[in-house]
Amino acid sequence: MKMSFPWLVGVAAASFAAVALAAAEPTVMGMRVEIVDTTGTPVDDAVTSLLPLDRSVTFAPPAEPVAIIQQGEEFQPYVTPVVTGTRVNFPNQDKVQHHVFSVSKAKKFDLQLYRGEPKETVLFDQPGIVSLGCNIHDWMAAYVVVLATPHFAKSGSSGVAAVSGLPPGRYRLEVWHPRLKVPEQREVTITADPATQVMKVTLGIDRRVRRAPDGGTGSYK
Amino acid sequence: MAAGVRLGWQHKFGLGAQAPALRVDLVADDFLARENGRSGRAGSAALSVRKRFGTSWRVLLGHEFNRYDGKAHAFDRTDGETTATLNADLSRTWRISLTGRHRHGGVLSYATPPHPVLVKAGKALTTVTSFDRDQPMIAYYFIARTDAVRLELGHTLGPRSELVLAIERRTTSQGPVTYANRPVSLSLNHSF
Numbered sequence: 198m199k200m201s202f203p204w205l206v207g208v209a210a211a212s213f214a215a216v217a218l219a220a221a222e223p224t225v226m227g228m229r230v231e232i233v234d235t236t237g238t239p240v241d242d243a244v245t246s247l248l249p250l251d252r253s254v255t256f257a258p259p260a261e262p263v264a265i266i267q268q269g270e271e272f273q274p275y276v277t278p279v280v281t282g283t284r285v286n287f288p289n290q291d292k293v294q295h296h297v298f299s300v301s302k303a304k305k306f307d308l309q310l311y312r313g314e315p316k317e318t319v320l321f322d323q324p325g326i327v328s329l330g331c332n333i334h335d336w337m338a339a340y341v342v343v344l345a346t347p348h349f350a351k352s353g354s355s356g357v358a359a360v361s362g363l364p365p366g367r368y369r370l371e372v373w374h375p376r377l378k379v380p381e382q383r384e385v386t387i388t389a390d391p392a393t394q395v396m397k398v399t400l401g402i403d404r405r406v407r408r409a410p411d412g413g414t415g416s417y418k
Numbered sequence: 419m420a421a422g423v424r425l426g427w428q429h430k431f432g433l434g435a436q437a438p439a440l441r442v443d444l445v446a447d448d449f450l451a452r453e454n455g456r457s458g459r460a461g462s463a464a465l466s467v468r469k470r471f472g473t474s475w476r477v478l479l480g481h482e483f484n485r486y487d488g489k490a491h492a493f494d495r496t497d498g499e500t501t502a503t504l505n506a507d508l509s510r511t512w513r514i515s516l517t518g519r520h521r522h523g524g525v526l527s528y529a530t531p532p533h534p535v536l537v538k539a540g541k542a543l544t545t546v547t548s549f550d551r552d553q554p555m556i557a558y559y560f561i562a563r564t565d566a567v568r569l570e571l572g573h574t575l576g577p578r579s580e581l582v583l584a585i586e587r588r589t590t591s592q593g594p595v596t597y598a599n600r601p602v603s604l605s606l607n608h609s610f
Binding site (some may be wrong): 198269270271298300307370394403404405406407408409410 | 432434435437470472473487507509511512513572574577578579580607608609
């Protein structure tokens with residue numbers, strides 16, 4: 198059988214492309230981070246993030262806003278990790294009004310008294326820790342952890358945060374928790390799937406404002 | 419038995435738990451008592467300022483005017499009361515607070531038979547049957563000052579409930595008349 202030159206070139210090019218595609222398909226791995234305190238107790242609400250050190254990172258924020266609701270005069274959830282550029286909605290499901298605000302450097306905003314859906318969502322456009330509060334109910338507190346990497350997870354009650362979709366390579370692993378003075382960091386190299394890291398953290402005192410009925414001034418009648 | 423309305427207005431000078439808050443409360447109540455003359459209307463106006471220091475300390479300063487108008491004139495009272503409270507949250511569930519109070523205003527005191535000291539200090543207004551005694555008692559009215567110190571230990575039972583143990587030293591005096599009270603109370607506070 199005779200094969201003309203252009204056909205040969207076409208087949209060769211197609212074969213090369215297939216090989217190149219197979220080589221370029223990234224191998225992704227996972228990392229399982231176990232966060233425990235100094236007594237070995239699992240730590241929940243800890244945010245684990247991995248920032249690639251060998252490559253630049255690109256990501257797109259979610260198309261839909263993330264929700265942090267107010268229910269039972271508390272924020273739910275307590276800790277919300279998001280990527281930079283994420284919009285967050287703060288629906289109030291209580292019968293009373295709330296006044297949600299932040300004075301954190303990473304994002305300052307002020308949603309004055311409202312019930313139900315707020316007029317607008319809030320754009321978190323800078324990485325950092327954003328402390329949320331309600332200006333009516335002092336005990337209401339929550340955090341938005343704005344990250345410049347899409348590789349993150351939050352630990353549950355088991356203290357485990359599982360990050361998936363990680364190409365092999367070197368990363369800066371960081372663990373943040375509301376009761377940590379400074380985030381715990383270490384450099385890790387991911388070569389196995391799943392990679393496992395145990396992070397032992399020293400938690401400070403829980404400094405949230407105590408919630409209790411307010412007796413007012415009272416008087417002798 | 420009492421029923422009434424309370425109007426409250428609060429202004430916070432800034433954002434955050436530590437911003438000072440000013441509060442005004444107006445209360446109007448209608449009282450119904452078994453002793454008809456004691457029934458009446460009460461009104462009060464209170465102004466208070468609250469400030470947190472850190473997450474554990476709170477200071478509350480307040481002043482309140484009270485007026486009671488009984489059906490019988492003998493039960494009318496007017497007073498003003500100043501309160502200062504220092505509160506410390508010991509943990510997420512425990513708190514301790516110290517309150518100082520000063521009240522100046524009308525006091526009703528009762529005696530059977532006519533009490534010589536009360537006769538000197540106050541004005542005999544009427545006889546009352548409030549205390550289910552065989553003999554009616556004489557009600558005396560005088561303006562007195564009350565100073566009190568109260569120590570409270572509170573334990574949170576839930577987001578809206580608190581159990582409070584309180585010890586108080588309270589002295590009411592006017593000239594030769596002095597009443598010293600040392601109440602100890604255990605109360606359950608629940609906000610709806």
